Amino acid sequence: MKGAQNLTESRKYLDPATLGRLGNLDLVARSAVEGFFSGLHPSPFHGFSVEYSDHRAYQRGDELKFLDWKVYGRSDKLYIKQFLQETNVAVHILLDSSRSMAFASPGSVSKLDYGSFLVAALSYMMLRQADAVGLVLFADRIVARVPASSRRTHLNALLCALQSNRALGETSLAGVLHDAAERITRRSLIILISDLLDDTGDVYKGLAHLKHIHHDVIIFHTLDRQELMLDYEGLVEFEDMETRTRLRTFPQSVRDAYRRRVANFTDDLSRTAGRSSIDYCLLDTSQPLDRALMAYLARRKVMM
Numbered sequence: 001m002k003g004a005q006n007l008t009e010s011r012k013y014l015d016p017a018t019l020g021r022l023g024n025l026d027l028v029a030r031s032a033v034e035g036f037f038s039g040l041h042p043s044p045f046h047g048f049s050v051e052y053s054d055h056r057a058y059q060r061g062d063e064l065k066f067l068d069w070k071v072y073g074r075s076d077k078l079y080i081k082q083f084l085q086e087t088n089v090a091v092h093i094l095l096d097s098s099r100s101m102a103f104a105s106p107g108s109v110s111k112l113d114y115g116s117f118l119v120a121a122l123s124y125m126m127l128r129q130a131d132a133v134g135l136v137l138f139a140d141r142i143v144a145r146v147p148a149s150s151r152r153t154h155l156n157a158l159l160c161a162l163q164s165n166r167a168l169g170e171t172s173l174a175g176v177l178h179d180a181a182e183r184i185t186r187r188s189l190i191i192l193i194s195d196l197l198d199d200t201g202d203v204y205k206g207l208a209h210l211k212h213i214h215h216d217v218i219i220f221h222t223l224d225r226q227e228l229m230l231d232y233e234g235l236v237e238f239e240d241m242e243t244r245t246r247l248r249t250f251p252q253s254v255r256d257a258y259r260r261r262v263a264n265f266t267d268d269l270s271r272t273a274g275r276s277s278i279d280y281c282l283l284d285t286s287q288p289l290d291r292a293l294m295a296y297l298a299r300r301k302v303m304m
Contacts, residue, residue: 014288016109019117025159028117029124036121036293089303090132090148090186093119094176095165096194096222098139099241102167104285105226114285115193115222116162118292122191123158125293127151129300135161138176139169148188170242171198177206181213189303191296193220195227196269197242204272211276218279218299221269225286230258 012018014035019028058067058078072078095115104110109117119135126133127150134148135158146161173194180190190210196203196219210217226232232251239246251258266282273280281295 014290014293016114016117016285016287016289017107019289020109020113025116025120025162026155029120029155029159032117032121032289033125033128033293036290088130088132088150089126089300090134090184090188091122091126091191092134092136092148092180092184092188093122093191093193094136094138094180095119095162096139096171096173096192097137097143097165097167098169098171098197099167100171100195100197101222103224103227103241105224108224108286110167111195111222111224111285112165112167114283115220116165118193118220118222118283118289119162120159121289121293122296123155125296127155133158136176136180137161137165139167140172140175141169142176142179143168171195173198174202174206177203178209181206181209181215184215185213187214187216189216189218189299191218191220193222195223196221200265200269207273207278208276211278216299216303217273217276218295219269219273219281220292220295221266221280221282222285223283225284228259228262228284230255 012035014032019032022028022031067078095112097112101112101115102110104113123133123135130150132148132150133154135144135146136142137144144161144165146157149157171194173196177192184190192207207217207219230251234250235248236251237246237248270280270282279295279299281292283292
């Protein structure tokens, strides 16, 4: 009973509506990450915490001079002292800030706010793990860039960029992905947070460019619940937030066909990403952040 209570409490701090009321992104980051880890156990990520361990299990071929005999004396197990450069990863987060990301159905946070909460939480977690984190904000072009750094104080620069960010311009993913591939020369983890409302063929080409130069890639496909379900009733006028095109219709008359199109869209993205060894995670902005944080940890564990 107590465990279930703790899990409910921890999930509260991952809820986007709760995070939205906090206002301060530094508080959002800390609350989300600490809430996530407090509800993580028992888990397949034993050994992960807000801080990484500075040891790893001994493997045949490791130099014996790096064995930690004190740990062996306490646990009767062989561990190697692990130096910072063994675990350090460069992470570049690409956050879509086009006008379509400003959409929010009643009672929900916008896709951009949800993405910003996720960036804040990931950055906080990564910097505590001594990873270097960089941020790119983009629409039809790159509008802001924060170079990667592993300094703890770097969180302030990342959060300031998020705080001043606004949803402007149309989506143009291909150029941004190609630009990222050309600029980021060191093998890195690339995290793309976007609603992916763009030409999928161009998106795939940009992602293929990143994979061609051996980056690891995670896509967090961020959509509002109404974009997934179309649960409106009555006559509704829809407006494209980027082109301003308008359409009046009764959503219930097209709902089934719409949901099939969305399912086909997301399934195609998932399959195509999978064939390229890209992690794909569909996120509903009404849902807690833990699914995204878990997906990141799963990829990070593979990279260790």
